[in-house]
Amino acid sequence: MVSFYPLIFAVVLIVFLGFIQLLFFKFLNPRWWAKKIIRWPALLLPLIGITMVFLWGFGLYYSLDSLSFGASLGLVLVFIWEVCLIFSLPFSGFLHFVDWILEKLFHRTHRQRPSPFNNNRRLFLKTTAAAIPVITLATGASGMVNSLGKIKVYKKVIVINNLPPQLNGFKILHISDMHLRHFVTLDDLEDLLRRAKKYNPHLILVSGDIADDLKLLGPSLKLMEQLQPPFGIYASLGNHEYYRGIKRVKKEFERSPIPLLINQGTKLTIGDISIFIGGLDDPRTLSANHQKFFKECLDATLKEKNNDDFTILMSHRPHVFDIATAYNIPLTLAGHTHGGQIGWGHRSLLEPMLPDSYLWGHYQKGTSHLYTSSGVGQWFPFRLGCPQEAPIIEMRKG
Numbered sequence: 001m002v003s004f005y006p007l008i009f010a011v012v013l014i015v016f017l018g019f020i021q022l023l024f025f026k027f028l029n030p031r032w033w034a035k036k037i038i039r040w041p042a043l044l045l046p047l048i049g050i051t052m053v054f055l056w057g058f059g060l061y062y063s064l065d066s067l068s069f070g071a072s073l074g075l076v077l078v079f080i081w082e083v084c085l086i087f088s089l090p091f092s093g094f095l096h097f098v099d100w101i102l103e104k105l106f107h108r109t110h111r112q113r114p115s116p117f118n119n120n121r122r123l124f125l126k127t128t129a130a131a132i133p134v135i136t137l138a139t140g141a142s143g144m145v146n147s148l149g150k151i152k153v154y155k156k157v158i159v160i161n162n163l164p165p166q167l168n169g170f171k172i173l174h175i176s177d178m179h180l181r182h183f184v185t186l187d188d189l190e191d192l193l194r195r196a197k198k199y200n201p202h203l204i205l206v207s208g209d210i211a212d213d214l215k216l217l218g219p220s221l222k223l224m225e226q227l228q229p230p231f232g233i234y235a236s237l238g239n240h241e242y243y244r245g246i247k248r249v250k251k252e253f254e255r256s257p258i259p260l261l262i263n264q265g266t267k268l269t270i271g272d273i274s275i276f277i278g279g280l281d282d283p284r285t286l287s288a289n290h291q292k293f294f295k296e297c298l299d300a301t302l303k304e305k306n307n308d309d310f311t312i313l314m315s316h317r318p319h320v321f322d323i324a325t326a327y328n329i330p331l332t333l334a335g336h337t338h339g340g341q342i343g344w345g346h347r348s349l350l351e352p353m354l355p356d357s358y359l360w361g362h363y364q365k366g367t368s369h370l371y372t373s374s375g376v377g378q379w380f381p382f383r384l385g386c387p388q389e390a391p392i393i394e395m396r397k398g
Contacts (some may be wrong), residue, residue, distance in 0.1 A: 007057045009288060011050055017082040018046025024086060028093025029129075042085075043226055047077035069182040073144070076381055080140040083252070088133040095129040108386060139384070147341075147381035147388070151188060153195040156391040158369055159328055161358060161398035162225075164310055165275045172312070172393040173201040176335025177375030178220070179240065180211040184377030193227050193374065193391050199392045203231040203268075206258075208238020208316035209280060212338045214248050214380060221256040231268050233258045234316040236279030238336065239286075240379075261314065263300040274311035282316045294320040298327060318358035318372040325368040332370045333393065334358070339374030343386030360386065 025033050025042050032038045052075035059068025098309030099122055114351050155171075173196050204224060211217040224233055235258055241249045253260040261279025268275040278301040283290040298320070305311060311329045313320075318334035340350035348359035363370040371393055374386050 010053045014049035021082050021085040024089035047216040048353045069355040076370045084136040084140040091132050092129040095125050099125040128245050143384045144383045147383040152387045152389040157394050159396050159398040161395040164273045168397040170395045171201045173204045174333050174393050175390050176207040176373040177209040179379050180216040181213040183381045201229050204229050204233040206235040207314045209240040214244050217252045221258050234277050235260050238316040239281045239282050239284050242284045263297050274309045276311045278313045280315040282298040294323050321370040325365045335373045335375050338378050341383045341386050
């Protein structure tokens with residue numbers, strides 16, 4: 001049975017945002033509001049959004065995947081455009097106000113025909129005022145299109161000074177946040193694995209949020225099994241495993257040869273070197289303050305670890321890194337953040353606001369390293385400068 005709470009929330013959100021953007025049009029940009037060619041699309045935008053919500057719900061209820069997928073994309077585009085208008089219309093309104101003030105001042109001091117300078121100034125202000133919402137709307141649409149593009153599979157070298165020589169060049173395919181359903185499919189996963197195979201990864205680690213449609217979980221595990229990395233495949237939990245049904249998730253893993261590590265670890269042997277692979281539980285809630293929880297999880301996970309084991313930790317959330325550093329864990333692999341889905345130069349643009357959240361990329365503290373993946377997929381299809389990725393982490397001795 002489909003839960004209708006998300007649909008009700010979507011309707012309320014679309015109506016609220018639509019009301020705000022209509023107010024911004026009418027009172028901040030009255031000249032535009034007076035034009036039918038602008039007013040009618042502004043009025044229709046929230047109505048289109050509500051229609052998309054009902055089509056989405058209809059498709060979900062009757063298991064019409066094509067309809068629910070198309071409607072969800074339409075709904076996302078309406079949401080993005082409403083947000084873009086809410087951000088851009090005040091700037092356009094300010095420029096219109098400046099133009100009105102300058103025009104009043106000019107006519108008060110010059111009782112004559114408008115000068116070329118005055119006409120050029122007005123043209124510049126009007127053009128800029130129009131360009132701001134057009135650019136933001138185009139950017140919003142491109143962000144949605146980017147989120148449906150090809151998943152980036154590439155080699156990411158991490159230099160670890162205390163790396164045992166036997167592990168020099170050891171490669172790990174890191175898969176996180178697939179959110180398999182509409183926006184990332186089994187075909188996408190199969191293509192990802194085919195391209196990753198060319199790098200000959202020694203190990204695959206999957207750090208949670210695998211499938212938002214649990215019917216796809218079992219087939220996704222079978223696809224990963226086919227890659228047959230020499231040192232196996234291991235997975236840990238994310239918050240969406242709990243949201244979608246943790247009992248069913250565990251049953252799917254019980255049918256699969258891929259171990260699900262929940263506050264436990266396993267050992268691999270390479271020559272005379274022992275690697276300890278640990279997987280943490282997820283705190284499930286959205287709060288970022290889970291330090292006590294992570295400490296308890298780490299204590300439970302590392303119980304069977306020997307002092308000379310080289311440790312690789314899977315944690316769905318990167319916030320564990322500060323504690324992992326205190327435990328001198330050489331390498332932690334995480335996801336969850338999707339890189340904020342907006343980035344530049346392999347860093348999230350949200351990082352200045354959230355400096356200790358380790359949103360995307362490689363981080364180092366002392367001898368400990370963290371790589372936070374921006375994720376293979378997303379539940380909200382929007383990305384700018386932060387592509388979907390499945391990095392091949394290659395450890396190199398410093």
